[in-house]
Amino acid sequence: MWLMRQAGRYLPEYRAVRAQAGDFISLCTTPPLAAEVTLQPLRRYGMDAAILFSDILMLPWALGQGLRFSEGEGPVLPPLRTSEDLAKLDRSKLQGAIEPILDTVRRVRAEVGDATLIGFAGAPFTVACYMVEGHGSKEFAAVRTMAYRDPVMFGALIDLLVETTVEYLAAQIDAGAETVMLFDSWAGVLPPALFRAYVIAPAIRIVNALHARYPHVPVIGFPRGGGLLIREYADRTGVQGLGIDTTVDPVLAAALVPLNVALQGNLDPMLLEAGGPAMEEHTHSILDAMRGRPFIFNLGHGIVPSTSPEHVAELVRIVRAA
């Protein structure tokens, strides 16, 4: 078991390091601090895995697209809308820019003990959402408009992201990541034809490229909001693990997804925030649905900052005792 955003603002020890780092990007690019916050939830709760503390937008940042995190507003980037904007991205900067992130991976690996170190990247579509829109959104309309109006340019952006994501994840594996996860947080805004073209097809390419070089490193895909298409994603992409979001019925997922793909999920983070008997009951119903199959207990989405650290401790006790 581990929990998405297990290193984060709900932890007082995280907030202390965050205050020391200054802004969020500095925290991600200062190896001793990023390694420290990565390890905090392992020390406090004995989680089975550490996930690199970073952000899915560190890839466009490393390609030279401006990025800042404004308090309360989330990430802000100069929107990429034209082929001139696309041409400005500079792949030659990537390896140098990600060096502090790789250093973090090495530091964590040296201290992680028996726990698994998970590296990650945003999946190309989700990263493109922010790059094109320039910020978070409910619907990411601009990115869908680009995909429909200018499939050649959008395809070129996705291609660039597929290739650099492979490069980025391979570098994390070389630095010590034992599993990698691909977060497609906004896969659920796409109609099925685009889901196949921009979620499933890029995942196939990334998984194939990684497996060719690292046949024993599992890849976990997380097509959030994939709904009826999660089985097709599991069948076609070649992932070893499939993250399921909060909305997915674990009984249906266990029936749909073949046993050679581990499921990972999917307690509602708001249940962890609420705590108490409702959290315990839902946790047991997820564990019951997954009995007899490879399964990684997790949330269906990240921990919210208002969560009590005590509720996380209680959840760990419930899962460990089951």
Add this chain to the structure above:
Amino acid sequence: MWLMRQAGRYLPEYRAVRAQAGDFISLCTTPPLAAEVTLQPLRRYGMDAAILFSDILMLPWALGQGLRFSEGEGPVLPPLRTSEDLAKLDRSKLQGAIEPILDTVRRVRAEVGDATLIGFAGAPFTVACYMVEGHGSKEFAAVRTMAYRDPVMFGALIDLLVETTVEYLAAQIDAGAETVMLFDSWAGVLPPALFRAYVIAPAIRIVNALHARYPHVPVIGFPRGGGLLIREYADRTGVQGLGIDTTVDPVLAAALVPLNVALQGNLDPMLLEAGGPAMEEHTHSILDAMRGRPFIFNLGHGIVPSTSPEHVAELVRIVRAA
């Protein structure tokens, strides 16, 4: 065929009436103007159905919860968080408050000719989202927290909304609505247990109550984001029609949902906005998937304001010619 938000800001004739009405609530509660905008897309495009021009939040408005629409921000309500807030809602106000809306229904019915007049309401969960949160949100965390922490109070809110929604839709039918639609726009933020409790169960109660009084009036349910659970929704609620959102694969939906339930959907509104060959191709693939079964062509979500009215005309030509 008809299109969600077919009466709306993308139409110059709508913007002219809207300017005359002043604010949005005045437009919804001034019968000659609301009837006029309801009928505009029928005149321009010969749609098969008119949907009452109104808003899903007119029900809480009619129960006395304050409501305003601020430019760019969407709806704003004083958030309902305590049982005192809940007790302040006043069912005795409902019939009086909705009278202008019913007058709109009567006016449209007198002029609609052979087209079908569709009445509608927000489904209890989605209406509760706005009532509890106080505004739109990506995740509607406050409403889920209330459902987990205080299921008794949240249940009481849902019960009130089930009963008043039945009253509201029955009044629309009495005034001339020939079909009614239940919009559960935020069903997709719920984990499966809550989807069953707060989306499916209320829909069962509403459909049963309406069918007992109006056995020949079809109900269309639209659990947006229902994903893997749309089949269960179709099987258990007793709806005659099921709206499918943009993310649903029409081929899978046609295979999953029994033939006695008409499907309605699901072209991406951003494809209508983009127009051109991509729109035509996706439209044909939806129509092909639905061949041989009861089907209402529509979008998967509402028309966006930046849509060209010419693209809508082109879409109507494509669907009519198929």
